[in-house]
Amino acid sequence: xxxxxxxxxxxxxxxxxxxxxxxxxxxxxxxxxxxxxxxxxxxxxxxxxxxxxxxxxxxxxxxxxxxxxxxxxxxxxxxxxxxxxxxxxxxxxxxxxxxxxxxxxxxxxxxxxxxxxxxxxxxxxxxxxxxxxxxxxxxxxxxxxxxxxxxxxxxxxxxxxxxxxxxxxxxxxxxxxxxxxxxxxxxxxxxxxxxxxxxxxxxxxxxxxxxxxxxxxxxxxxxxxxxxxxxxxxxxxxxxxxxxxxxxxxxxxxxxxx
Numbered sequence: 001x002x003x004x005x006x007x008x009x010x011x012x013x014x015x016x017x018x019x020x021x022x023x024x025x026x027x028x029x030x031x032x033x034x035x036x037x038x039x040x041x042x043x044x045x046x047x048x049x050x051x052x053x054x055x056x057x058x059x060x061x062x063x064x065x066x067x068x069x070x071x072x073x074x075x076x077x078x079x080x081x082x083x084x085x086x087x088x089x090x091x092x093x094x095x096x097x098x099x100x101x102x103x104x105x106x107x108x109x110x111x112x113x114x115x116x117x118x119x120x121x122x123x124x125x126x127x128x129x130x131x132x133x134x135x136x137x138x139x140x141x142x143x144x145x146x147x148x149x150x151x152x153x154x155x156x157x158x159x160x161x162x163x164x165x166x167x168x169x170x171x172x173x174x175x176x177x178x179x180x181x182x183x184x185x186x187x188x189x190x191x192x193x194x195x196x197x198x199x200x201x202x203x204x205x206x207x208x209x210x211x212x213x214x215x216x217x218x219x220x221x222x223x224x225x226x227x228x229x230x231x232x233x234x235x236x237x238x239x240x241x242x243x244x245x246x247x248x249x250x251x252x253x254x255x256x257x258x
Contacts, residue, residue, distance in 0.1 A: 065104065107136075114128040
């Protein structure tokens with residue numbers, strides 16, 4: 001599962017992403033810190049957008065696998081050209097420890113109504129519905145050190161354990177399917193930046209660049225990478241990726257407080 005949030009899962013080559021502000025990647029203001037970029041003292045919600053439109057993102061606090069966590073959830077709704085209605089939430093869980101920002105896991109919940117397929121329920125043709133829940137837990141949990149300096153890179157390796165549950169209205173449920181994939185990521189802390197999105201200026205924003213390694217340890221092409229910008233009080237406010245052809249794609253970005 002590819003996700004946002006420290007999260008791996010995320011380019012614009014602008015010096016200060018979002019079309020505004022100046023890039024200060026090589027500057028480390030005294031008031032800036034990686035810990036602050038991933039600390040939200042209170043819950044907050046904001047409009048977010050990607051290439052498909054505007055949705056909602058919320059920052060809240062809960063637990064994940066018994067650990068206190070900050071979580072960022074993006075809610076997405078869309079209708080396909082064939083009429084399938086999909087509502088999806090994607091949540092990233094992390095916490096800030098003395099050693100760094102620890103990525104605890106991800107949860108994706110998808111609810112869909114497929115109007116192109118029907119099932120017989122008590123003699124009545126009814127659109128097929130299903131709910132898919134995927135929980136992914138990395139082992140060991142990737143940690144971004146709090147003392148990383150602008151331009152510094154680290155490598156992280158982990159195994160992602162997944163559990164997938166699918167419930168449908170035709171009785172063909174698939175509970176507890178397990179998956180396991182190995183990943184290695186190359187993180188670079190670009191530095192602290194000033195970023196303007198939707199008319200709001202964020203200061204001391206942490207900018208990370210993430211390159212995924214294949215299972216045999218070889219890197220993807222240098223043109224293919226993810227990026228993330230995290231702001232104090234919010235966590236990730238923008239995530240994007242550049243594909244192998246050099247095209248930039250917005251995965252999520254701040255579009256105004258709610």
